[in-house]
Amino acid sequence: MLTTRVIPCLDVEDGRVVKGTQFKQIRDAGDPAELAALYNSQGADEVIFLDIGATYRSRKTMVDVVEKVSRLVFIPLTVGGGIRSIEDMRTLLNAGADKVSVCSAALNDPSLLSKGAEIFGSQCIVLSVDAKRTGKSWNCYVKGGREDTGVDAIDWAMRGERLGAGEILLNSIDKDGTQSGYDLELTRIVSEKLTIPVIASGGAGTLDQVVDAVRIGKADAVLMASLLHYRTYSVGEIKQYLREKGVRVR
């Protein structure tokens, strides 16, 4: 049976991991390749690198990071942050990324999803949706959650699926960084309305919240950053807990 994926997310700037550098068991915790290898050894199902640098230099360095990691770690690798064009996608996929995640560029130009899916296959295209609650619904935000686009997040996710996205990375701006749990309502609505997998993101602070994301939120995969980076738990411990609670994991 298909298992629920546990996916560590690493924030990278100028080729260095900028959060979660508190690991004692590895030599250079700022090195994306070393951290990816560590998470792989703990049983991570995929790894996501998010380039938060958003400068030309930072993006260029990310290509080298991807090239290096893909020679050492043989699990799926997704790269996001600052991807604006088919050429950006091609460069990262050729360097060794298995998937690319697009957010604001797809809102500006939705054809990026359909063109990307047509050229590289929809399995390569992850639509990242940064959603923030606005009254009874959720809107898509851009610029790191600072700017409201006015676009309904659920409608956008559904449109993204039609355009050719292979997965949705659903990040709750309200929950991000709070460690107060995933936005279960949002996750569940998107997961039930779409036929493509949904990766829940934003808010993981306890193991039970991770279980809830799967059980109540119906997430196909759970993404986590702080929960891992500050050594609260290892990937192995998270998976063990999920297993005890009856969630199928690898």
Place this chain on the structure above:
Amino acid sequence: MIGIVDYGAGNLHSVQKALGFLGKESAVMQNPSDLKGISKIVLPGVGSFGHAMAEIHKKKWFDPIKKWLAAGRPFLGICLGMQILFEGSSESPGVRGFSVMKGSCRKFTGNKVPQIGWNDITIKRDVPLLGGVESGDYFYFVERYYVISEKKNVILAETGYGSFYPSIVGQGRIFGVQFHPEKSGDRGLRLLKNWEERC
């Protein structure tokens, strides 16, 4: 030397990197003249059945691969590269695959499509390809369509997603895997190593 067929399907490099990590030399083959000196073929594949076959024909790969398969030479098809060993797919009606195995592909129903993630295999036949691999081991899958094989004896392992379907097939020295061994961690690397050394 292992030759990886490039027919525009992309993602060739991850297979090459995994083989490289295992110390196995491989070459990406742009066109059939690159087959010189090649003893084993890997056929990766993403995208649709019809698109893949069209590209294979356009780049003049069909006849040399068909001949290779007819001679029973060492071959590994990955993901869509496994599906096109069969006769056709409901994804692309009327398009014929290599037809070395009898059966066709159908779309998953009742679950999230595509299936993306780690799923386990149940081994049906013990073969050298699966040395050190056990039933219950997990591999990384990404697909919308699954194979329905007319002959049970080509099914080396099955996987459940809604119902059980063939996730590893083999006939002589021709193999196909529905998952991505190059992205399946240690188990996947083990399978690639077995294939290179023992198949």
